[in-house]
Amino acid sequence: MLEVAGLRSGYGRLEILRGASLRLPAGFIVGLIGPNGAGKSTLLKTIFGYLRPFAGAITLEGRSLVGLRPDQIMQLGVGFVAQAGGLFADMTVHENLLVGGYSLGSRGELRAALEDVYARFPLFRERRRQPAASLSGGEQRALALARALVIRPRVLLLDEPSAALAPRFIEEVYETIRALNRSGIALLIVEQNVEMILSVAHRVFVLDLGRNAFDGTPAELRGSDRIRRLYLGEGSRAGIPA
Amino acid sequence: MSGARFRSLRRLVLCAGGVVAALLPALAPHPFVLSLATQAVIWALLASSWDLLSGYTGQISFGHAGFFALGAYTAAGMAKHLGLSPWLGLLLGTGGAALVGVGVGFPALRLRGHYLALVTLALAELIRLSAQNWLSVTGGPFGMYDFGTFPGLPAGAVARAQATYLLVVAVVAGAVAVMLYVCRRTRAGQAFRAIREDEVLAESLGINTTVYKLLAFALSSGFAGLAGGLYAFYIQLVSPTVASAATTSLVIGMAVFGGLGTIWGPALGALLLFAVNEALRFVGVVYNLVAVGLTIMVFVIFLPRGLAGLALRRQRLTVRRDALRAEEDAEPGQPEQVTGATPSAEDPRSTA
Amino acid sequence: MVLGGLYALFAVGLTLIFGVLDVINVAHGEFFAVGGYLVFAALVLLHLPPAAGVAVAGLGAFLLGLAVYPLLIGPLKRRLGRRPAGSLYLVLTLGLSTFLQSSLLAVAGGEYVRVPPLVSGILEIGSTGVSHQRLLVVTVAALLLAGLFAFLRWHREGLAVRAVAQNPEAAQAIGISLTRIFVLTLGLGAGLAGVGGALMAPLFNVYPAVGFPLTIKAFAITILGGMGNLVGALLASLIIGVAESLVVMAIPSQWQNGVAFVVMIIVLLLRPQGLLGRATSR
Numbered sequence: 001m002l003e004v005a006g007l008r009s010g011y012g013r014l015e016i017l018r019g020a021s022l023r024l025p026a027g028f029i030v031g032l033i034g035p036n037g038a039g040k041s042t043l044l045k046t047i048f049g050y051l052r053p054f055a056g057a058i059t060l061e062g063r064s065l066v067g068l069r070p071d072q073i074m075q076l077g078v079g080f081v082a083q084a085g086g087l088f089a090d091m092t093v094h095e096n097l098l099v100g101g102y103s104l105g106s107r108g109e110l111r112a113a114l115e116d117v118y119a120r121f122p123l124f125r126e127r128r129r130q131p132a133a134s135l136s137g138g139e140q141r142a143l144a145l146a147r148a149l150v151i152r153p154r155v156l157l158l159d160e161p162s163a164a165l166a167p168r169f170i171e172e173v174y175e176t177i178r179a180l181n182r183s184g185i186a187l188l189i190v191e192q193n194v195e196m197i198l199s200v201a202h203r204v205f206v207l208d209l210g211r212n213a214f215d216g217t218p219a220e221l222r223g224s225d226r227i228r229r230l231y232l233g234e235g236s237r238a239g240i241p242a
Numbered sequence: 243m244s245g246a247r248f249r250s251l252r253r254l255v256l257c258a259g260g261v262v263a264a265l266l267p268a269l270a271p272h273p274f275v276l277s278l279a280t281q282a283v284i285w286a287l288l289a290s291s292w293d294l295l296s297g298y299t300g301q302i303s304f305g306h307a308g309f310f311a312l313g314a315y316t317a318a319g320m321a322k323h324l325g326l327s328p329w330l331g332l333l334l335g336t337g338g339a340a341l342v343g344v345g346v347g348f349p350a351l352r353l354r355g356h357y358l359a360l361v362t363l364a365l366a367e368l369i370r371l372s373a374q375n376w377l378s379v380t381g382g383p384f385g386m387y388d389f390g391t392f393p394g395l396p397a398g399a400v401a402r403a404q405a406t407y408l409l410v411v412a413v414v415a416g417a418v419a420v421m422l423y424v425c426r427r428t429r430a431g432q433a434f435r436a437i438r439e440d441e442v443l444a445e446s447l448g449i450n451t452t453v454y455k456l457l458a459f460a461l462s463s464g465f466a467g468l469a470g471g472l473y474a475f476y477i478q479l480v481s482p483t484v485a486s487a488a489t490t491s492l493v494i495g496m497a498v499f500g501g502l503g504t505i506w507g508p509a510l511g512a513l514l515l516f517a518v519n520e521a522l523r524f525v526g527v528v529y530n531l532v533a534v535g536l537t538i539m540v541f542v543i544f545l546p547r548g549l550a551g552l553a554l555r556r557q558r559l560t561v562r563r564d565a566l567r568a569e570e571d572a573e574p575g576q577p578e579q580v581t582g583a584t585p586s587a588e589d590p591r592s593t594a
Numbered sequence: 595m596v597l598g599g600l601y602a603l604f605a606v607g608l609t610l611i612f613g614v615l616d617v618i619n620v621a622h623g624e625f626f627a628v629g630g631y632l633v634f635a636a637l638v639l640l641h642l643p644p645a646a647g648v649a650v651a652g653l654g655a656f657l658l659g660l661a662v663y664p665l666l667i668g669p670l671k672r673r674l675g676r677r678p679a680g681s682l683y684l685v686l687t688l689g690l691s692t693f694l695q696s697s698l699l700a701v702a703g704g705e706y707v708r709v710p711p712l713v714s715g716i717l718e719i720g721s722t723g724v725s726h727q728r729l730l731v732v733t734v735a736a737l738l739l740a741g742l743f744a745f746l747r748w749h750r751e752g753l754a755v756r757a758v759a760q761n762p763e764a765a766q767a768i769g770i771s772l773t774r775i776f777v778l779t780l781g782l783g784a785g786l787a788g789v790g791g792a793l794m795a796p797l798f799n800v801y802p803a804v805g806f807p808l809t810i811k812a813f814a815i816t817i818l819g820g821m822g823n824l825v826g827a828l829l830a831s832l833i834i835g836v837a838e839s840l841v842v843m844a845i846p847s848q849w850q851n852g853v854a855f856v857v858m859i860i861v862l863l864l865r866p867q868g869l870l871g872r873a874t875s876r
Contacts, residue, residue: 050763070766080767088760091753099753103769147768302681304688349863355681356618356821360813361862364855367810371852487806491692494685532700535693542686543669 001026001186002047002078002155007056009039009046015054016042018210024155024188029181031197031218032190033231034207040190041083043207044157047188048080049073060155075103079153083160083190086144087132093143094128100147113150120179121146138169145176155186162193174200194231198222206231276403280410280476282516287414288469289496289508294421295462296494297502298431300438301455302355305346305362306493308369309339309463311485313470315373318386318480323379332471339467340460347459351452363487370485385481386474410472417465422505424461434458438503488531492519495534498541501548511548596728596797598835599735603790604808605815605827606739607783613759613822614779617667620687622812623805624694625655625784629791630800631702634709644712648734648792655788660781666690667780668773691809698802706799731793738789739828742782746824755779759822807851814858819869826869 002024010016016039024030032040045051047058049070058065065073070080088096097117101110118125123139124146132143141161148156161177162170174196181187181200191197198204198218206214206227214227221227288310296302317335320326326334346365350358373380380386425431433454436444445451474480483489492515500511515537522530541548608622629651636647670686711727746752757765758775766772791805798804815834819826834854841853 048767050766069771070763071769071771074767074769082763082767085761086764086767088757088764090760091756095753099757099765099770100768102750102754102757144764151768296681300681302684304684349859353862356684357817357862359681359684360618360817361859363810364814364858368852368855371849371855375846375849488692491688494688495692498685498689529696529700531696532693535689535691535696538689539666539686539693542682542689543666543673546673546682 001061002188003057003059004043004047005057007043007046007053007058009042009051009053009056011042011051016210017046017053017056019056020207020210020212022188022205022212022215024186026154026186027181027184028202029177029187029189029200031201031204032188032207033192033194033197033204034213035231037209038207039210040207041159044080044159044188044190047073048078048157071103074151074153077151077154079148079151079156081144081148081156081158081161083163087140087147089133090131092129092131093124093135096132096143096147097124097150100150103151110150113152116152117146117149120149136169138165138172141165141169141173142176145173149180153185155188156180158187158189160190160192162191162196170196273403276407278516278520280403280407281473282513283407283410283414284469284473284476285493285496285516286509286512287417287472288466289493289500289512290418290421290505291462291465291469292493293497293500293502293505293508294425294434294465295458297497297508298425298438298505299434299455299458300441301350301458302359303362303462304359304487304490304494305364305366305369306462306466307485307487307489308362308366309343309466310470310473310489311366311369311373311480311482312339312342312463313467314474314480314484315380315386315470316467317471318474319379321475322386328475332468332475335471335474336464336468339470340464343459343463343466344456346463347456350459351455363490366485366487366490370482373482373485380480380482383482385479387479406476410476413468413472417468418505418509421461421465425505430454430457491531491538492534495538497548498538498546499548502546504548507548514549595835596731597838598832599732600790600794601808601811601815601831601835602739602828603735603786603793605812605819605831606742606824607786608809608812609816609819609822609824609827610742610755611779611783612816613824614755615663615667615776617683617687618813619662619780619783620684620809621662621691621694622783622787623807623809624691624698625659625787626791626794626805626808627695627698627800627802628658629655629788630709630795630804631698631707631791632788633792633795634707634800637709637712648712648789651792652785652789655791656781656785658788659784660777662690662780662784663773663777667776691806695802695806702802704801706801707795709795709800711796712793727796731797734789734793738786742786743824751775751778811851811854814854814861817858818861820867830869 004023005021007017007020008015016037020039020043022030022032022043032043034040042051046053047065049065049068049072053066056066060073060076060078063076065076074080088099091099097114098110101113104110104113121142124143127135127139132140135143145158145161158177161173165173170193177187177189178200189197189201198221201218204215204218204221205212206221208231213231214221214224221231288306291309292303292306295306313335315335316338317328317331320331320334321328346362350361353361374383376382425434433444433449433451436447436449437451437454437458441451470484473484493512496512496515497508498511499515500509501507515534518533519530522533604622604626608619611617611619611622632651632654633647636642636650637644642650666686667683670683674682711725712730744752746756754765754770755775755778757768757770758772758779762772765775787805791800811834815830816827818834819828819830834857837857838850838853842850
């Protein structure tokens with residue numbers, strides 16, 4: 001569904017991605033892991049149009065995304081949830097969700113979409129009038145996710161959904177991710193928390209120094225001693241390699 | 243054009259320019275021409291001084307007219323009220339402006355770009371208001387006059403103009419040379435560039451940004467004050483309009499035209515723009531300012547490095563190198579390896 | 595009170611532009627001046643009724659504001675990419691300010707332009723009288739500002755404007771076109787300033803540089819209220835307006851303008867985030 005081939009990208013003259021590739025088949029969950037500086041977030045941002053690639057191809061169901069702006073890519077059914085922030089801090093929960101449906105055509109459509117989201121996240125229905133900034137870390141992350149869902153995306157790009165969250169919240173977030181996938185959404189997830197992503201992904205790509213280092217199923221990754229040592233940490237605890 | 247060849251070409255141009263400048267009194271012994279030239283040179287000093295602070299060190303000041311006015315009023319005031327020699331007046335004007343500059347520099351340490359510009363703008367306006375209303379000292383809206391001029395000038399009109407011109411050129415050339423020297427050949431200059439590029443990084447490399455910022459302020463405002471003093475003794479009339487925003491606008495326009503961050507660029511830009519300005523006066527008094535505004539806008543967008551930038555493509559790399567003086571060896575040909583960002587984050591500008 | 599209302603119209607527009615685009619519009623005063631000249635043209639040259647005159651002024655300024663982003667800020671943004679270079683934008687708007695001001699000077703001449711009052715008559719309140727013109731200023735300003743706040747709060751596009759102000763990247767992620775919002779915001783800000791100029795024209799004379807002292811004061815106001823904070827700008831406008839009126843009783847009036855500057859400098863030294871702080875975390 002979503003294909004990236006030979007992507008070179010970066011900031012200004014600084015090249016971070018030096019030819020990365022991956023594939024996200026429809027309905028799958030694909031994880032993207034790797035050490036700091038590998039270019040995982042850069043890859044996601046390039047796909048979504050925040051960065052313009054120096055070279056390479058990005059296609060969504062055959063249609064090229066290169067050169068499109070984020071708001072245009074969103075219109076094609078792609079959602080993006082940033083690593084931090086990503087919310088409108090001074091707006092209420094309801095307003096955040098409401099503006100998430102900015103691109104929807106009719107008021108009826110918007111109302112229906114909001115209803116769906118509230119059904120999936122009943123917590124937010126109670127807290128609709130609260131300012132988004134007053135929510136806990138986990139709730140904020142969930143709100144960002146919920147907001148991305150208002151437009152009923154077919155593909156979701158998540159940048160480190162578990163970052164800076166307490167373990168309890170991480171579990172909840174990943175439960176939501178599983179539920180979303182069951183309802184048909186394909187997810188491309190950048191993660192530092194290797195354990196969690198290995199537990200949900202169908203396929204995992206490992207990025208190192210801007211290039212692909214490995215890809216396979218979680219079982220294959222766990223099966224390789226080398227990969228375990230380099231990227232999964234010694235033993236099987238989640239962690240970032242030195 | 244390779245670096246070395248460019249440098250020698252530039253030296254040639256500068257020498258040629260210097261020769262022309264020195265010979266101008268002989269080539270064109272007309273008081274009017276010399277008068278224009280003298281003013282242009284004074285503006286060149288003002289523009290360079292602005293560039294030192296704003297273009298080179300990245301501390302944007304919108305109030306340089308204020309320092310200019312301070313220098314002018316101090317110099318004139320000392321001569322008029324205290325009867326001091328104009329040379330002393332000049333010195334005091336420079337020193338006074340420098341002091342105020344440092345004074346402004348202190349709070350500026352904490353302020354980001356916009357705020358600094360606004361504060362300096364407000365300061366210049368305050369100075370202008372004071373100049374306008376403090377009748378006893380400044381002569382109010384009509385300004386100060388009758389405070390004498392440089393001593394020992396010949397009597398004849400032409401000779402006088404020539405001598406004044408040479409004097410001003412000498413002082414200005416000296417001042418600009420000092421600025422260039424500081425920026426190009428001292429550690430202070432490196433520090434200035436580092437501060438402009440990435441202040442946080444500079445701090446983390448052990449550069450005392452506080453000291454260097456204040457130094458930049460002092461030098462810049464001091465030289466602006468010097469320009470003011472020269473202006474005062476040259477024109478022999480100092481009025482509140484010297485502190486107006488139009489002055490600042492003109493200075494910024496000259497600097498942008500000539501090329502920010504080069505010191506000599508704005509000086510050149512000032513000379514050229516002043517010439518254009520005067521030429522346009524024949525067309526209609528107001529169109530010159532329209533042109534200035536247009537120039538600023540067009541140049542900022544399309545030619546932010548001004549005239550200087552047209553020939554300075556390679557020098558841009560110096561800036562990145564200096565920001566990372568952690569390694570002593572810098573490789574001029576490979577900018578891609580050198581990151582201009584903070585070392586730790588994966589995505590240096592992920593939240594830009 | 596009148597001054598406060600006027601400052602509010604002006605400063606809120608300026609703050610809006612800063613909040614959304616992160617650009618300080620040094621040329622804001624020139625939109626004010628343009629409004630003054632437009633209302634003059636409408637009333638005196640075209641003999642339109644006062645209401646139409648004000649509308650023309652506002653509309654004209656609005657249109658002029660719309661042009662600023664595509665012609666100036668947009669190209670610069672594209673050129674600079676993601677590097678934050680707020681100072682260059684400042685220089686750009688300074689250039690615009692110079693250009694507009696001197697263009698007005700070239701086109702309309704430097705003399706004061708007199709605009710007749712939009713409404714005539716005096717309202718007696720107790721022992722003092724307030725001219726209807728002044729009341730008009732306050733009323734229109736209040737209405738417009740109320741309208742603006744309502745727009746931002748409830749209208750879909752207003753929500754989008756707030757979104758862009760708070761988090762441009764997230765805003766893009768939900769399909770908001772940043773360019774459109776930027777253009778709209780500049781138009782709105784300029785339009786507000788233009789209406790201010792039209793309303794004030796009968797009270798103060800119109801001349802090309804009339805906007806400049808206002809611009810600097812508006813900077814002081816926005817800093818006092820917290821840059822980017824609309825409510826802060828509103829409050830600060832009223833505070834400064836009142837302060838200036840009070841201060842006039844104590845010190846000579848020529849220094850009146852200095853009040854705002856002194857306030858600004860004090861605020862910057864003691865509490866740079868202003869009274870209410872930056873509305874958004876950016």
